[in-house]
Amino acid sequence: MIVRLIGVKxxxxxxGRAIEFLQLKTKGQKIFLKYDETKHDEKNHLMVYLYLKNKTFLNAHLIKKGLAEVDMSYHFKNKDRFLNYLNEK
Incomplete structure (x- = not known):
């Protein structure tokens, strides 16, 4: 199964740094998936918000650290929050 992070482009x-960041943060950790209104994309990939056990929101951290862009191609509940992270830089 392929998982796609909601709001992350x-x-x-x-x-390479984004993949390394995710591998480092999730290795040996329990992770939790949360969903939005759309549970699958057009390729039937599961659309998720990815959290660590300590509630670290990995989708947001990728954007905050400049390792990913905000995906503007569809609506999701955290879009404004993610766009605000870009304005904080």
């Missing part, structure tokens, strides 16, 4: 120049 690949940033080509940071792709």
């Amino acid at each position: 690949e940033k080509k120049e940071a792709n």
Whole structure:
């Protein structure tokens, strides 16, 4: 099964660092998936918000750290929150 992070769009120049960040943060950790209004994308990938046990919101951290862009191609409940992270830089 392929999982896609809600609101996160690949940033080509940071792709390797984004993958490394996710691997480092999730290795050996319990993770939790939360869903939005749309549970699957057009390719039937599961759309999720990814959290660690300590409630670290990984979708948001990827955007805050500049490792991903906000996906503007569809509506999701945290879109404004994610866009605000870009304005904080």
